[in-house]
Amino acid sequence: MxxxxxxxxxxxxxxxxxxxxxxxxxxxxxxxxxxxxxxxxxxxxxxxxxxxxxxxxxxxxxxxxxxxxxxxxxxxxxxxxxxxxxxxxxxxxxxxxxxxxxxxxxxxxxxxxxxxxxxxxxxxxxxxxxxxxxxxxxxxxxxxxxxxxVNYIAVAEHVWALILNHLKRLHVLRGHIQAKTYGADWSAIPHIGLARDKSLGLLGFGEIARPIARIARAFEMPVISWDIARFPELEEEYDVTYVEWDEIFRQSDILSVQLALNERTAGIIGAREIGLMRPDALFINTARGKLVDQAALTGALRSGCLGGAALDVFVDEPLPYDDPLHALHERPDGQVTLTPHIGWQxxxxxxxxxxxxxxxxxxxxxxxxxxxxxxx
Missing domain, CATH: 3.40.50.720 (NAD(P)-binding Rossmann-like Domain)
Structure with a gap:
């Protein structure tokens, strides 16, 4: 043999x-x-x-x-x-x-x-x-x-679960029903969002970002992207508009990070980039925690300079019990959602x-x- x-x-x-x-x-x-x-x-x-x-x-x-x-x-x-x-x-x-x-x-x-x-x-x-x-x-x-x-499809689904959870304010609605104090305000919930009224930014346009973009098309949602490499044919196929680095932060109502972690991308999203984002924007990271300055992100969320975050990955995993992100996650406004790196399962x-x-x-x-x- x-x-x-x-x-x-x-x-x-x-x-x-x-x-x-x-x-x-x-x-x-x-x-x-x-x-x-x-x-x-x-x-x-x-x-x-x-x-x-x-x-x-x-x-x-x-x-x-x-x-x-x-x-x-x-x-x-x-x-x-x-x-x-x-x-x-x-x-x-x-x-x-x-x-x-x-x-x-x-x-x-x-x-x-x-x-x-x-x-x-x-x-x-x-x-x-x-x-x-x-x-x-x-x-x-x-x-x-x-x-x-198949793993990548699972992550794309998780991203969309986080997007819809935020837009439809499911955390707030759950508390609203559980409290049983709604009375005449039964369905008077402000700030319920519609995907087609938001712009989705994909930071990275690889194999996870593409199915995210395909799902966005079903919602008639405009999509912009940035990547280290350009994919003109794929951008056309998925109806995605390429923008420069700063613009992906400035223009996105919802920004989803899909970059690979390597020597070039570690810490690539810092306080400067987070500061470019709209004050009501949602920041999503299902890629790797070390792509982001987590302290700067936490500070922007605490100060109200950033509208919300949905995070499946963190600098340290498991997330330490004393990490300040926990307090943000536990706030009743539901603007911060944390999940334990399960998007790929x-x-x-x-x-x-x-x-x-x-x-x-x-x-x-x-x-x-x-x-x-x-x-x-």
Whole structure:
């Protein structure tokens, strides 16, 4: 039996989370999976079970893990395969004799692809594959596949839940009904908003922002965006208007942050940017807490310089009990909503996303047509 070498480069862990051993899931997540599918243990096989019958040599290259807490123990599940990535040449050397490369949200050097001697498939998790050196893959005749992420649809849904919660003032309405003091003011609730009357700003126009924009179109809501890279064809497809950096803050009634966290974007939204926002604007962050100066955001909310915030991510997670954001969340006006980094869940999204890429690798191994090809 020939040995198959697979190289994974993923600092978050989405590629392998859904194929961890069943015993590694917490009892609560096991119950959650079984509630949706009584045969969950069978339908969520591990990496070892998927590749049973194959002699696989797995190498998982990791920089600093940037995923939520659940990913912390994932490296333990694959400890035999983990390599701390300190030099890109480590990765290039490993890819040189790899059969398969799986990456997620990384920029792969063209030289690594050009130097690959037996690469059968370059598999990207997610359809925003700008980090894949397509000309190099094309030159070497290496097929490239990019599988969609159910995870990203889950986050887009969460963003819209936060938007509608804010516009329809659901927190206030709940208290209004519970108090039983409404009398003649039964439906006299001020400041109920309509999406089509607001402008939605998307800070980042990647795979999460696009379904958010598609949903906005159903509400006839104008959408503007900014990203480090331009996507003119996608902007036209999703009916989104590109604006410059300062303008995304100035013009948005609702601003949703969808940027990736890296050295360039850490702390990119500071007091200056928050100060550009309209005093009645809503700031949403479901991306990463460290993109934002959280102290400046808290100060703007406290002072009334910013209308509201809906946050699923924070600088420190779990959010410390003494963080001043808690007091803002607990105010009866409902202008600040905090959720515990759950936009990307449920567990079946983790399983489906991981399994889609690994089944694609198995298709290649069996000589079957690979799905989600993006190469010529």
């Amino acid at each position: 020939d040995r198959i070498k697979i190289v994974v480069w993923d600092n978050i862990g989405n590629t392998l989370l859904g194929v961890r051993p069943w015993s590694s899931w917490s009892p609560s997540i096991q119950r959650w999976l079984i509630e949706e599918d009584p045969d969950a243990e069978v339908h969520a096989p591990s990496f070892a079970q998927l590749f049973a019958g194959h002699d696989v040599e797995l190498h998982w290259f990791l920089g600093e893990m940037s995923g939520p807490g659940i990913f912390g123990s994932l490296a333990d599940d694959f400890s035999h395969a983990v390599h701390e990535l300190t030099d890109i040449h480590q990765l290039t050397g490993a890819i040189a004799d790899a059969d398969y490369v799986v990456i997620h949200k990384q920029t792969l050097p063209a030289g690594a692809v050009l130097g690959a001697r037996r690469l059968r498939l370059l598999q990207h998790l997610g359809q925003d594959y700008r980090g894949v050196p397509m000309p190099a893959a094309r030159e070497r005749g290496i097929p490239v596949a990019a599988t969609p992420l 449920s567990p079946w999204t983790w399983v489906r996303d991981s399994h889609e890429i690994w089944h694609n690798v198995l298709r290649s191994l069996r000589g079957e047509p690979v799905q989600h090809l993006v190469s010529d």
